Structure formats: structure tokens, C-alpha cells
Amino acid sequence: MIEQKNNSNHYDVLIIGAGPIGMACAIEAQKAKLSYVIVEKGALVNSLFNYPVFMTFFSTSQKLEIGGLPFVTISPKPNRNEAVEYYRRVAETFDLNIHLFERVNQVIKKDDGFFEISSSKTSYTAKNVIVSTGFYDVPLLMNVPGEDLPKVTHYYKDPHLYAFQNVVVVGANNSGVDAALETYRKGANVTMVVRSAELGPHVKYWVRPDIQNRIKEGEVTAHFNSELVEIREGEVDIKTPEGIKTIPNDFVIAMTGYQPDFAMLRKFGIELPENLCPVYNEETMETNVKGLYLAGVVCGGLDTHKLFIENSRIHAEMIVKNIMAWF
Known part of the structure; x- marks a missing residue:
């Protein structure tokens, strides 16, 4: 001792x-x-x-x-x-x-x-x-206007909270993909915002085909090479290669790391x-x-x-x- x-x-x-x-x-x-x-x-x-x-x-x-x-x-x-x-x-x-x-x-x-x-x-x-x-x-912050609103979270827990809501998921690594798939299956209208041109390289191999198919079928909307630029109470602005898009929004799940x-x-x-x-x-x-x-x-x-x-x-x-x- x-x-x-x-x-x-x-x-x-x-x-x-x-x-x-x-x-x-x-x-x-x-x-x-x-x-x-x-x-x-x-x-x-x-x-x-x-x-x-x-x-x-x-x-x-x-x-x-x-x-x-x-x-x-x-x-x-x-x-x-x-x-x-x-x-x-x-x-x-x-x-x-x-x-x-x-x-x-x-x-x-x-x-x-x-x-x-x-x-x-x-x-x-x-x-x-x-x-x-x-x-x-x-959490790694996005540093965008509205990030401090109560509807924004950097810690995703239970998909039931988001049932039948307009949900934006930021990020396409494991946590982002899991949040997108689980909330989609609880009836959420899910939009993914992804900075890069594709899903994260570390996405679990048994999950990757699932999210790819949901995106391909249009069941989950994904904006690649894009970023969230402003969050407001009932909507968000997304900067995409085609320009700024404003969509209705109830919750933002920021899986930014x-x-x-x-x-x-x-x-x-x-x-x-x-x-x-x-x-x-x-x-x-x-x-x-x-x-x-x-x-x-x-x-x-x-x-x-x-x-x-x-x-x-x-x-x-x-x-x-x-x-x-x-x-």
C-alpha cells in the first residue's frame, strides 16, 4: 500500500x-x-x-x-x-x-x-x-442562429418523442443514421442534412443498406453537401447545392459529434x-x-x-x- x-x-x-x-x-x-x-x-x-x-x-x-x-x-x-x-x-x-x-x-x-x-x-x-x-x-455546436431553441437537441434518446413531427437530423454517422431511421419508424417526417457527399464511413454495416433504401424510396429526405444555416420555431433554412431551402420543422436532432x-x-x-x-x-x-x-x-x-x-x-x-x- x-x-x-x-x-x-x-x-x-x-x-x-x-x-x-x-x-x-x-x-x-x-x-x-x-x-x-x-x-x-x-x-x-x-x-x-x-x-x-x-x-x-x-x-x-x-x-x-x-x-x-x-x-x-x-x-x-x-x-x-x-x-x-x-x-x-x-x-x-x-x-x-x-x-x-x-x-x-x-x-x-x-x-x-x-x-x-x-x-x-x-x-x-x-x-x-x-x-x-x-x-x-x-457537443460540437453548429453555431447557427436558433441552435439554443428548446426544440434543438444534441443528445438523442427515444424516438417516440418525435412521432408524427417534422424532424431534421443533422449528421450521417451512426448516431445520425440511427436517429433518422428510428424516428421515421415512429411516423416522423424526417429530413437529413449532411455536410459531405455521402453517409459517414463508420456507419454500421447492417444499418447502411437500410438508410440507403429509405433515402432511395423517398421515405427519408436527405440533403447532401448541405448545412443547416438557421433554426426558427416552425421552420429551418438549409443551404443546399441548389440554394437555400426553407422547410417546416418541429424538432432538430443535431448529431454533430x-x-x-x-x-x-x-x-x-x-x-x-x-x-x-x-x-x-x-x-x-x-x-x-x-x-x-x-x-x-x-x-x-x-x-x-x-x-x-x-x-x-x-x-x-x-x-x-x-x-x-x-x-
Whole structure:
């Protein structure tokens, strides 16, 4: 065990984020007999909780497993609801020390080598800190007039809300395509607005033919090489190759992507070059601040297609191995 301070809120490892990778880090810390706590601003696996209700993962269930606990499903690829339930069982099985609905506000490295962490509820000290906050916190804005209207959302959840409404979906990657298809099947009049000339390259292979056929049949309208330029209460303006088109509109689902909380990373002292990919050692996951680590998709910066649960689970072992090497 690393040196402890006389403080009930002191830990060997403090983990920010109770997503799958943050939980994997906690499991590894537990195996190494390190004291730890996970501090999460929202619900357990908050990002997954905010995924669309009927979302299906690219990965098989085996590739989403952590801690050696089997993830059993009846389908080749699990859905969002199954994943949320699985990770809740992981938390129960390992009796993980998790503080939910508590936001970390600041992490400061002190002269004595310990970190001082302040949250929305209390304060902590820790020898090591792991940031595993994902990239779902900050939506990429369109920066168009009317984007702040209540009818605009960057987080799509349940298609039933949009039944029989005029819906504009911005974006044609997985989230945009899923939103377009699901709302269409609930009776919405769907228009897709896509900046590029075609659907996103990462669209799930079993979904691509479906959306292509809906567009071909005219059941979903798609404007390619186009962008939304203004949103008003009952209509929107779309800039298309043929000029500005104004169409009736009740809701805008802006699936424009997300990014890590770069302001938070900078506040913690982590270096961010011009490409906004955080500075860290790829062998240990340690940042430029000694004892401060990154884990999971937050490591990818703006390249959110680089890291997933399945290829970043290993970060937990790498980090704890490096921590244990120091004593």
C-alpha cells in the first residue's frame, strides 16, 4: 500500500469517471490492494446511460467485458440496455467504491507529491489520479442562429418523442443514421442534412443498406453537401447545392459529434497541443503531470473513432502496473 495520510478522504488512486474504463481501473486497483474511489458527475456509466435507448454496439459482448465478468447476451451484439445492466452488475460484483452525482471541479498537484481534489460535495487527497471521462460531455455546436431553441437537441434518446413531427437530423454517422431511421419508424417526417457527399464511413454495416433504401424510396429526405444555416420555431433554412431551402420543422436532432472536456484537462495541468490530443506516455498512460493518468477514449482528443471500450480496457492494467512500480 502506498503511504497514507491521516485522512478518511485520502486514497492511493482517485478515478474521475464511472464509465467502463474507469470501472476497469478501479478493479485493477482493487486487485493490487490499492485504496481507491471513483468520482462520477452523473449516473453509473453516465455516457452509456445517455445513449439512444435502442442503440446496438459495434462490438460483441465479449469485447465489452471488464474484470473477467462474463457479459452474456442472446444477440451477437449487445444493445444499450443490456450494457447498462451489465456494468451495474460489475459494480455490484466487485463492490466498487463509487461516488455518483458528484462533479470533480479541480485537481492540483501539491509540493508534497499528493494531489488535492475538490468536488461539488467534498475534497480528497490522492497519490495518483486517473481521468477517464470519455468524450460525450461537450457537443460540437453548429453555431447557427436558433441552435439554443428548446426544440434543438444534441443528445438523442427515444424516438417516440418525435412521432408524427417534422424532424431534421443533422449528421450521417451512426448516431445520425440511427436517429433518422428510428424516428421515421415512429411516423416522423424526417429530413437529413449532411455536410459531405455521402453517409459517414463508420456507419454500421447492417444499418447502411437500410438508410440507403429509405433515402432511395423517398421515405427519408436527405440533403447532401448541405448545412443547416438557421433554426426558427416552425421552420429551418438549409443551404443546399441548389440554394437555400426553407422547410417546416418541429424538432432538430443535431448529431454533430462530441469532444472531451478540454477546458477541464487544461485546468488539471495536462498539456494539449494544437491538435488537442492530450500529452501522455503511451506505455504508462501517465501525462506530463507525474501521477496524473488518462484512460479510455479521452486519450484520443478530437479523434473519437480512435479508441473504444474494447481497445482501451488495457489502459487499466498499464496504469496500475506503473503505479505499483513506484513502491
